[in-house]
Amino acid sequence: MRSATQFTNQTIMTDPDSLTTLLTAIAVADSATKMVDAVENLAQARLEAAVPNLIAVLGYNNPGAAVAAVEGLIAIGKPAVAPLLELLDGYNYGARAWALRALAGIGDARALELLLDAAKNDFALSVRRAAARGLGTINWDELPVESIAPNQARVIEVLLTVSQDHEWVVRYAAITGLQELAIASTISNPDLTRQILGHFDRLVDRDEDLTVIARIWLAQKEIQTYITALLSQQPELEPQLAIDWQTTLAKLYARKRQEQPYPEGDPHKFRAVAAAILKGDR
Incomplete structure (x- = not known):
């Protein structure tokens, strides 16, 4: 997967035909892998017009595509901030968490109020974490x-x-x-x-x-x-x-x-391991 740094080094494209082609690839993707590839290509293009589409990807049930979309939004930078704030999904906490990751990566001060409220009050741990x-x-x-x-x-x-x-x-x-x-x-x-x-x-x-x-x-x-x-x-x-x-x-x-660490055979050691496993299952 390409990094946000690599995206940043690309020249921003403005050709509307390019956007149409890239969005078509996302629409016809018939597997999770093809979806990730299509979103990575869209993100790499750094088209400001694609920001709403990248934000929409954050709500897909595809973590790989969401990561690519977040990296693309971070690479686009400040032009993505207002749409991220306006299109934040109040019902899909997964999409909300990904959007906050994008805002965190950009670091724009306009997100301050949202980040303060989400960190303190959101019910979803992934959102509070981001x-x-x-x-x-x-x-x-x-x-x-x-x-x-x-x-x-x-x-x-x-x-x-x-x-x-x-x-x-x-x-x-x-x-x-x-x-x-x-x-x-x-x-x-x-x-x-x-x-x-x-x-x-x-x-x-x-x-x-x-x-x-x-x-x-x-x-x-x-x-x-x-x-x-x-x-x-x-x-x-x-x-x-x-x-x-x-x-x-x-x-x-x-x-x-x-x-x-507990010595080998100490019962506390196994209790600690069991607790860690249960915590990971939550």
Whole structure:
């Protein structure tokens, strides 16, 4: 399957005959594989006129075609945002989740209100997951300067709540969103970055899912790596970016020691495996 990056490198086509041909291929596709191929070709063409058709594909019962459509919408970029917001399927939660993935990939600030509401209130875990991830990809420089800090405060409030969702995949996505927000606000709002790192410290002590805990560790590492690289280039930022990494890492290692694998034959090991299998079946 072609990547969104490959789509981005293509020249946008405007020939209406090309659109007709590509849409005909989708209409006559008589297998899931042919449908995926047809949608990939449509996405690769980067026709703005095809945006409604790509959005329609998000509602098909074909994950491969949906992935191709999402990549195509991301490659088209900003011209796809308004149609995505207008044509969002309020009844098909699968299509809604795919649409939010596209909006997250584009990062346009016009999607902010939708992402905030979906992350906090949507009943579908796939939608909450996509929205939480999308809240970390907002292009903040698209907003008026005076509205960036207030909107980032709204985002962190929602993500702090969503990072305690009852579904681990949603919590995982919220950690990803918080990581991106921490990095994006490091210079303009270092207090926000410190707040996120403090929240990670508390989550490590509370969360029982090892996958989520591992994602928290990765987020803290990525933030530390970013700040370290930033300070190497701009050492004058040291006073405002002072973060107690030693304490943070000490907490991480303490929790990590608690998660040492059970020895072979320990009954707790099999109970943990059974619980993981049941969780995967839900």
